[in-house]
Amino acid sequence: MRYAPRSEPFFTRGGWLALAAFAFIALILLPSLYAFVPEGNPLHVSAYTVTLAGKIMCYAIVAMAMNLIWGYTGILSLGHGVFFALGGYAFGMYLMRQIGREGQYQSDLPDFMVFLDWKKFPWYWTNSDSFLWCAALVILVPALLALVFGFFAFRSRIKGVYFSIITQAMTFAFMLLFFRNDTGFGGNNGFTDFKRVLGYPITVPSTRAVIFGITALALIGTIFLTRYLIRSKVGRVLTAIRDSESRLMFSGYNPLGYKLFVWTLSAALCGIAGALYVPQVGIINPSEMSPANSIEIAVWVAVGGRGTLIGPLLGAGVVNGAKSFFTQAFPEYWLFFLGLLFILVTLFLPKGIVGAVNFVKWGRK
Amino acid sequence: MKAGLLTAALVVALACTNAAGALDAQTVGKLGADDANTKNEAVNALVASGDEAALALLQSVQAGEASVTPAGRVVIVKGDQVFDAATMVPITPPPDQFESIVINNRLRGTLDAAVGALKLLSPDRATRLASARAIETTTQVAVLPLIEKALAKESDPTIKSSLEQTRASLNLKSTDPALRLAAVQKLGETNQARFKTVLQGFLEKDTAGKFIEPDEKVRAAAESSIDAIQGRLVVSDYLGRLFTGLSLGSILLLVALGLAITYGLLGVINMAHGEMLMIGAYATYITQQLFKSYAPGLLDWYLVAAIPVAFVVSGLVGMALERSVIRWLYGRPLETLLATWGISLFLIQLVRQIFGAQNVEVSNPSWMSGGIALPNLVLPYNRIVIIGFAMFVLLLMWVILNRTRLGLFVRGVTQNRAMASCVGVPTARVDLLAFGIGSGIAGLAGVALSQIGNVGPDMGQGYIIDSFMVVVTGGVGQLAGTVYAALGLGVMSKFLEPHIGAVLTKILVLVLIIAFIQKRPQGLFALKGRALET
Numbered sequence: 001m002r003y004a005p006r007s008e009p010f011f012t013r014g015g016w017l018a019l020a021a022f023a024f025i026a027l028i029l030l031p032s033l034y035a036f037v038p039e040g041n042p043l044h045v046s047a048y049t050v051t052l053a054g055k056i057m058c059y060a061i062v063a064m065a066m067n068l069i070w071g072y073t074g075i076l077s078l079g080h081g082v083f084f085a086l087g088g089y090a091f092g093m094y095l096m097r098q099i100g101r102e103g104q105y106q107s108d109l110p111d112f113m114v115f116l117d118w119k120k121f122p123w124y125w126t127n128s129d130s131f132l133w134c135a136a137l138v139i140l141v142p143a144l145l146a147l148v149f150g151f152f153a154f155r156s157r158i159k160g161v162y163f164s165i166i167t168q169a170m171t172f173a174f175m176l177l178f179f180r181n182d183t184g185f186g187g188n189n190g191f192t193d194f195k196r197v198l199g200y201p202i203t204v205p206s207t208r209a210v211i212f213g214i215t216a217l218a219l220i221g222t223i224f225l226t227r228y229l230i231r232s233k234v235g236r237v238l239t240a241i242r243d244s245e246s247r248l249m250f251s252g253y254n255p256l257g258y259k260l261f262v263w264t265l266s267a268a269l270c271g272i273a274g275a276l277y278v279p280q281v282g283i284i285n286p287s288e289m290s291p292a293n294s295i296e297i298a299v300w301v302a303v304g305g306r307g308t309l310i311g312p313l314l315g316a317g318v319v320n321g322a323k324s325f326f327t328q329a330f331p332e333y334w335l336f337f338l339g340l341l342f343i344l345v346t347l348f349l350p351k352g353i354v355g356a357v358n359f360v361k362w363g364r365k
Numbered sequence: 366m367k368a369g370l371l372t373a374a375l376v377v378a379l380a381c382t383n384a385a386g387a388l389d390a391q392t393v394g395k396l397g398a399d400d401a402n403t404k405n406e407a408v409n410a411l412v413a414s415g416d417e418a419a420l421a422l423l424q425s426v427q428a429g430e431a432s433v434t435p436a437g438r439v440v441i442v443k444g445d446q447v448f449d450a451a452t453m454v455p456i457t458p459p460p461d462q463f464e465s466i467v468i469n470n471r472l473r474g475t476l477d478a479a480v481g482a483l484k485l486l487s488p489d490r491a492t493r494l495a496s497a498r499a500i501e502t503t504t505q506v507a508v509l510p511l512i513e514k515a516l517a518k519e520s521d522p523t524i525k526s527s528l529e530q531t532r533a534s535l536n537l538k539s540t541d542p543a544l545r546l547a548a549v550q551k552l553g554e555t556n557q558a559r560f561k562t563v564l565q566g567f568l569e570k571d572t573a574g575k576f577i578e579p580d581e582k583v584r585a586a587a588e589s590s591i592d593a594i595q596g597r598l599v600v601s602d603y604l605g606r607l608f609t610g611l612s613l614g615s616i617l618l619l620v621a622l623g624l625a626i627t628y629g630l631l632g633v634i635n636m637a638h639g640e641m642l643m644i645g646a647y648a649t650y651i652t653q654q655l656f657k658s659y660a661p662g663l664l665d666w667y668l669v670a671a672i673p674v675a676f677v678v679s680g681l682v683g684m685a686l687e688r689s690v691i692r693w694l695y696g697r698p699l700e701t702l703l704a705t706w707g708i709s710l711f712l713i714q715l716v717r718q719i720f721g722a723q724n725v726e727v728s729n730p731s732w733m734s735g736g737i738a739l740p741n742l743v744l745p746y747n748r749i750v751i752i753g754f755a756m757f758v759l760l761l762m763w764v765i766l767n768r769t770r771l772g773l774f775v776r777g778v779t780q781n782r783a784m785a786s787c788v789g790v791p792t793a794r795v796d797l798l799a800f801g802i803g804s805g806i807a808g809l810a811g812v813a814l815s816q817i818g819n820v821g822p823d824m825g826q827g828y829i830i831d832s833f834m835v836v837v838t839g840g841v842g843q844l845a846g847t848v849y850a851a852l853g854l855g856v857m858s859k860f861l862e863p864h865i866g867a868v869l870t871k872i873l874v875l876v877l878i879i880a881f882i883q884k885r886p887q888g889l890f891a892l893k894g895r896a897l898e899t
Contacts, residue, residue, distance in 0.1 A: 076699040149879075156883045161634040161698045165833045166879065172830045173875050176868045291830070295706050302703060335714035342707020346700040347693055 010227060019220065026057070026216035031209035047205070050212055051280055056320045057215045058277040063300045063312035064222045065269035070298065071306035072230060073262050074242030075159065079149075079167035080270050081294035082174045083142035087271025088284040089178075090141050092191035093125060094134035095202070095279060099195045111193075112186040122184045131198060138275040139268045146267030147260065154259045159245070171291045178286035190285025197279055208280070215276045219313075222269060227309060229262075238262055239307075296338070302345050305352025314353050388418050393451040396426065396466060397433035404466070405475050409507035412479040420483040422450060427476050432463035439466070475505065482508040485515040485528070493519070497527040501534075502559075509535050530555055537563065542580040549583055553590025556597040556740045564591050601741040606859045612748040614855025615755030616817075618848060619810035620832035621839070622762055623803035625847045628836055629779045630799045633691060633701040637709040638832075639825025641804040644682055645675035645811025646820045647716060650725050665730045668812070675808040683804020687797050695796075709825070717822040724821035733816065751813045758809055763844055765802065775799050838878055840888020849889055 011019065030053065034045040062084055070076050096110045105114040109121065127133040149170060153163055181187035200207045229235050237258050240248045245255055278284045287293075296319070304315025319341070326334040349356055388411070395407035408426075411419040425431055425441045431450065432442050439450040440463055447459040468476070482503070484496035493515075500508060512532050519525045529551060536548035549567065552560045567578040567587035578584050620642060627635050635641075649671040656667035686708060694701040729747055736745040766772035774795045777785040786792045810828075818824065831854070839850030854874060861870040882888075 070699075074699075076702065152879055152883060156886045158882060158886060161628075161632075161702055162837060164699065164702060165634060165830075165837060166882075169830050169834055169875050169878075173868075173872045176871055180868055295703070298703055299707075302700075332714070332718070335710050339707040339709075339711030339714065342710065343690055343704050346697075346704040346707075347690065350697075350700070 010231070019223070023216070023220060026053075026219075027213050031212050034212075035205040035209040047208070050208060052324060054208075054212045054215050054280040055277065056317055057212075057219050058273045058280070059297075059300065059320055060313045060316040061215075061219055061222050061273035061276075062270050062297055063304070063316040064219075064226055065266040065273070066297050066301045067306065067308075067312040068226060068229070068238075068262055068269075069266040071301055071308070071312070072235065072242060073238045073259065075259065075263070076161075076164045076298060077167050077263075077266070078164050078291065078294045078298070079171045080266070080297050081291075082171050082289050083146065083267040083270035084274040084277070084297075085174075085178070085284065085286070085288040086142045086145065087138045087274030088278040088288065089185055089191070089274075090137035090271065091134055091275035092185075092194075092278050092284045093128040093137075094131055095194040095197060096191050097129040098197060098199075099193065102195055103193070110186070110191075112181070112189065113184070116181060124184070135275070138271045142267040142271035142274075143264050146264045150260050150263040154256050154263075168291050168294070171289060171294050175286050175289040175291070178289060186285070188285065190283060191278070192283040192285075194279065194282060202279055202282075211276065211279050215280070218272055218276060223309065223313075225269075229265075230309075234258060234261070242307075299338075299342055299345070301352075303341065303349070303352055305354030308352070308354040311352050311354040318353070388416060388422065388451045389414070390451040393422070393439050394437065396431060396450065397437055397439040401469055401472055404472055408472070408475050408479050409505075412482055412507055413510040417483075417486065418453070420480065420486075421453070423476060423480050423483065425450075426466065426468070427473075427480060429465065429468070431466045433466055434460045434463045475507075478503050478505045478508060482511050485511060486518070490521060490524070493521070494524050494527075497524045497531070501527060501531050503531065503535070506535055506538065534560065534563070537567075542583060545578075545580065546583050546586055549586040549590055553586070553593040556594060556601065558594075558598055558741070561591055561594045561598070564594070598741060601739065604739070605742045606863070607856060608742075608744055608748070610856030610859035611752055611852060612855070613859060614852035615752045616810065616813060616828070617832050617835050617855055618755050618851035619758060619813055620807065620828050621835035621847050621851055622758065622844070623806035623810070624832055625836050625839065625844075626762075626775070626799055626803040626806075630775060631691070631695065631796060633694070633698050634705070634833070635691075635803075636702055636705040636829070637686065637712060638705075638804075638807050639827075639829035640709045640712040641679045641683055641807035641825070642811040642814065642828065643716065643820075643822065643825040644712070645679045645808030646727070646815040646824060647720065647725070647811075648675040648678040648808065649812045649815045650720075650727050650820055653727055665732060668730050668733075668816070671812050672809065675812045676805040677808075679808025679811065680801040680805030683807075684797055684801040686804075687800040691800070692793075692796070713822045713825075720822070722822060724819040727815040727820050729816055747816045751817065754809075754813055758806060759844065759848065762806070766844065771795070771798060834875070834878055836888075838881060838888055840885075846889040 030045055030050065033043055034047070034050045037044045062080060065083075066077065066080050099110065101108060103111040103114075105111055107114045109118060113121070121128070149167075153166060158166060177183055178185055178190075179188060185191070194202050196202050197207065197211075202208075230238075237248065237253060237255075240253075241255050241258060248255060274284075274288075300315040300319050301312045302315065303319055304313065305311025322337065323334065326337055345352065351358075392407050392410045392414075395403050395410075398404055398407070408423065411423060422441070425443075430441050430443060432440050434440060438460075440456065440460065441448040441450050441453070442463065445459075447456045447463070448454065449456055478500065481496055481499045482505075484492050485500075487493050487496070500512075509532065512528055512535070516525065516528050516532065519528060533548040533551035536544045537552075539545050539548070549564065552564060564587045567584060568591075569577055571577050576584060578587070620638070623641070624635065624638050627633065627638070649668070652671040652674050653664075653667045656664050656670070686705075690704055690708065691701060694704055733747045733750055736743045737749070764772075766775060774785070774790045777790055778792050778795050778799075782792060785795075811825075814820075814824065814828070832851075835847060835850045835854055838854065839846030839848075857877075858870050858874060861873060865873065
């Protein structure tokens with residue numbers, strides 16, 4: 001009963017209700033409480049809460065993307081942090097251009113380029129003042145990287161831990177690359193001090209509320225996409241790859257195209273999440289690419305429940321909620337907690353929270 | 366004491382050279398002049414005389430003991446006694462008035478060079494050698510007569526060649542073309558980069574387009590000398606890269622050996638392997654501290670004691686992890702990867718809480734500092750020791766894997782776990798022991814790393830990805846693959862680095878590995894088999 005049979009509805013009634021409730025809260029309630037209710041009013045939602053919620057929704061998109069490749073297809077990627085950060089950097093380029101001449105050096109070039117004594121934009125910054133071009137890059141750059149990398153990796157049938165390790169090496173290499181000043185993405189400090197997006201000042205509540213809403217829409221879109229994909233024939237082939245790739249091959253399927261498709265799609269989703277993350281958090285720097293971040297993404301999915309629709313959402317929310325609590329309350333114990341979480345979840349909750357709830361509810365595995 | 370020695374020296378000097386203390390009173394008198402130039406000239410003249418007494422005098426001047434009386438007589442003041450500078454005979458009664466001779470920076474420079482050069486005549490070989498080395502970079506033409514004099518007496522080949530080199534470099538500025546030619550040819554026999562730069566100056570043209578060096582023969586000689594030096598420099602440059610490459614490779618090998626065992630045997634990627642290394646390094650640190658407190662006399666040998674300690678500590682931690690966590694995850698390699706990552710986070714934070722987030726200091730024993738000096742190249746002893754150590758560990762591994770019963774079991778389980786189990790191999794115990802050995806070897810790598818790098822809570826993270834790449838490239842199940850991959854990647858990185866920088870090297874190496882895997886998905890040396898999935 002692992003696969004969704006055709007007769008199963010797109011969502012159950014409860015599912016639709018939960019989705020509607022989420023849409024109402026994220027699209028209407030929270031933004032308006034933040035933007036329209038004055039500060040001091042007990043109903044007012046602080047900017048901190050909105051940023052945190054927005055951040056977690058971006059992470060949830062990443063977790064959904066990770067779930068596609070790991071939960072459904074059984075390929076553990078330790079490189080999703082790179083795709084996320086690349087999306088962020090692509091959109092960050094546009095945000096940097098929107099600063100205009102208001103930087104410290106009053107130059108057309110971003111401050112870090114003035115600092116490096118560069119006279120003009122490097123070629124890959126061409127057209128970066130166009131919103132549409134950067135929005136396209138947000139999807140194209142991670143997707144292209146994933147496509148090329150995936151093609152060579154899957155073609156030579158690298159799988160299992162080998163694939164994970166190679167993606168981690170890629171992550172590490174990218175982090176080093178972006179830490180260099182000469183790479184042209186601000187080195188250590190990355191991009192920050194954004195002023196406006198599409199001409200609207202980026203820190204005012206109305207802009208933030210709109211970006212928050214767009215993030216919520218993107219998340220809902222990702223949920224629909226995942227559900228649609230998993231119910232389709234492609235989705236069944238993907239789960240077949242996870243469960244027994246050799247058997248699938250003997251049945252006459254070539255897994256390469258399917259793997260490549262879901263891997264590239266997953267990378268593109270991460271790029272979108274990264275692009276939505278940057279204007280809300282206000283900074284993107286190479287530490288987002290550190291191998292540790294990519295592994296953390298995997299643990300969100302593991303905590304929530306791999307191969308389930310809402311597991312990754314839950315996992316991203318729970319882990320990141322705990323993270324912001326711990327790093328404020330007992331910063332030195334966060335790593336202990338995270339480490340134990342990795343160990344205990346893999347040992348005792350192989351199916352994550354969703355699996356545990358199902359087990360308690362229906363006594364089935 | 367010093368005065369007594371001086372007097373003794375003086376007596377010897379008096380006995381074997383001409384009377385009067387050998388120093389020209391007029392030259393010595395110039396030291397008392399007001400004008401700095403005159404003083405400089407006097408110092409240079411004293412150097413050219415090449416006299417033992419001149420050395421003593423100039424050392425006194427250097428020490429600020431020289432004074433001048435209002436009458437212009439230069440005297441040396443030592444405590445209560447006053448000596449005449451030229452003869453070093455005590456003056457009685459001492460003059461009531463004298464004034465210290467002012468030494469400005471330029472004069473100090475001349476004095477330093479002069480004193481250094483005068484030591485060339487010392488009867489002690491070590492002093493002469495040190496002096497010859499010290500004046501190698503001098504630009505003071507004034508020492509040239511002294512060098513000639515020293516060369517005439519010198520019999521030691523090392524000192525002689527050093528002096529000849531110095532003479533040649535000074536003669537480059539000579540007005541005599543024949544001397545210049547000889548100098549340029551002589552310098553072609555050296556292998557120092559700085560002479561290459563100097564010689565290149567001979568080939569340059571001035572603003573009017575004329576050669577700075579008028580003599581064509583000298584220019585031709587300079588050109589061939591530059592080529593000769595360049596050739597030797599390239600050789601030592603490549604030797605240096607090969608050495609650092611081997612050094613990096615042997616570290617990768619140490620880290621990867623343990624990893625290859627656990628991966629080959631259990632099929633799990635142990636993300637906490639880097640932390641086993643860190644634990645080994647901290648075990649070294651603790652051993653060092655214990656030696657400091659309880660056996661300071663043996664401190665130089667703490668490292669030898671640290672080797673078994675690190676092996677056992679890391680091995681035990683590894684076995685504890687295998688028993689408590691990893692054992693339950695066999696057959697689920699991706700989850701093992703996550704769980705071991707969690708272990709690594711936990712261990713890093715634990716060490717941070719115990720020892721602090723800062724790096725701790727692990728010092729090199731004295732026998733490991735220094736290095737073998739080759740021309741233009743120093744091979745540090747600590748790196749040589751590590752290369753040797755890696756070879757030792759490799760040998761140990763080979764013996765364990767190929768000559769012991771446990772090794773036989775490990776190889777059997779690696780090849781076919783189910784079959785090995787069927788014929789009675791206690792696979793669970795083999796897993797446990799193999800994990801312990803793998804972790805112990807990581808601990809040994811930690812001992813090695815503590816000698817060349819920082820010891821801190823997250824030191825393991827820096828090496829782990831590279832050593833995974835070694836395992837991926839080398840393939841599992843045979844030591845040879847790991848060895849070739851580690852040394853190959855190490856040497857390749859070090860050869861690429863000077864051209865494209867460290868970061869691009871890492872990226873390029875990764876791209877090359879991915880390209881390589883296209884050809885041989887199982888790594889360099891794969892175990893042959895017919896299984897679709899291994």
